[in-house]
């Protein structure tokens with residue numbers, strides 16, 4: 001929303017104080033964000049993926065030791081215990097334990113709402129035929145799976161503690177046990193929640209964030225709440241990761257038991273690799289800088305969720321949506337037919353002259369009497385200067401229009417004026433789009449017309465338009481109205497793979 005200029009003096013003062021307040025909040029957030037450091041993440045991964053924890057199998061001696069290490073970290077941070085009887089532990093199935101700690105919210109109205117940020121800390125121990133690709137009988141340290149996610153969550157905790165005051169909503173940090181056995185820990189918690197489940201507004205899960213390659217992070221779950229992709233993309237402004245918003249939502253990690261109970265979820269993952277569920281998933285292979293970036297992204301998202309209003313609402317439709325629906329929504333439109341129906345080139349002898357090299361049968365140019373070899377002098381009452389500007393002009397003029405050509409007739413050249421009825425309506429921007437009920441106020445480009453202002457500005461199919469000159473718009477019709485009345489530079493905030501950028505389109509005069 002764009003802020004209006006204040007005429008009333010007090011309005012100005014209040015506005016100024018508001019701006020100063022925003023700067024203060026912004027700087028604390030920045031300090032917190034930058035407190036997330038690869039070196040800290042490395043320390044935790046090196047500890048958790050050490051042989052001394054014997055692969056952290058749920059309920060085992062090594063698993064217990066890892067749980068103890070995590071409870072110690074929460075204690076060191078001064079987090080409020082959020083497990084059984086005032087401890088950090090929630091015990092189940094004998095010796096399995098979830099490790100739980102809380103940062104209480106600071107807003108009296110919203111502190112009873114919770115963001116759950118978690119990662120499983122167990123792995124597969126020495127491996128079995130069910131849990132390992134082998135070889136079996138040797139320690140599987142699970143550095144990426146999921147010491148990396150645990151270290152990322154620990155870094156997020158530290159960042160929240162670096163803020164000058166706790167966030168508005170409460171945040172429950174959870175390290176789940178028994179994930180590799182079948183999501184035991186998160187299933188146990190959702191069946192026996194330690195805070196009211198209907199007050200959990202979001203579950204953020206990190207599973208394998210230690211092998212970032214080519215900046216690509218898979219973000220699952222953005223369809224589970226309205227506006228979530230937009231929120232995640234805004235959270236990515238500082239981290240600039242290439243986000244793959246997968247529509248798949250499988251019961252393959254601890255977000256799923258929450259999703260099954262209609263809690264919106266987000267799951268961060270840097271992808272599978274050859275070391276997955278093998279003893280070679282070792283600490284020295286971890287990309288710590290990459291894990292730092294994913295952890296910073298998680299913090300930015302959790303921060304926004306903990307402060308922002310309204311919280312994204314669960315989308316029941318996400319239960320039935322899948323990758324094929326994504327294909328449908330993002331499918332490019334087939335190219336539309338030409339308005340004129342010619343091929344053009346600069347003349348080989350005189351590059352200032354534009355010659356028709358082809359006139360397609362049955363299309364407007366042929367119908368108007370244009371022929372191959374004609375030289376175009378004027379189009380729509382303006383001199384023809386070069387091929388690109390002419391092609392753009394053809395898209396934009398009203399129909400019918402006029403064309404002046406020079407045609408070689410036997411010995412002499414003749415100038416001829418013709419009237420021509422163009423196909424299709426004139427366009428200003430040169431895009432088509434689809435709307436997405438999961439992301440109201442967003443347009444997904446399904447077509448970018450060649451030689452249009454949109455193409456010249458660099459817009460691409462599947463780009464999402466979020467704002468026009470800093471302003472949101474309600475729907476496609478509102479956007480269309482803006483385009484119809486705008487002339488000159490039109491700055492669009494677009495999102496491509498979770499990265500926001502401003503693209504300025506040069507619209508023709510009205």
Ligand SMILES: [Zn+2]
Pocket residue numbers: 120145146179207208253
């Ligand atoms: Zn895992």
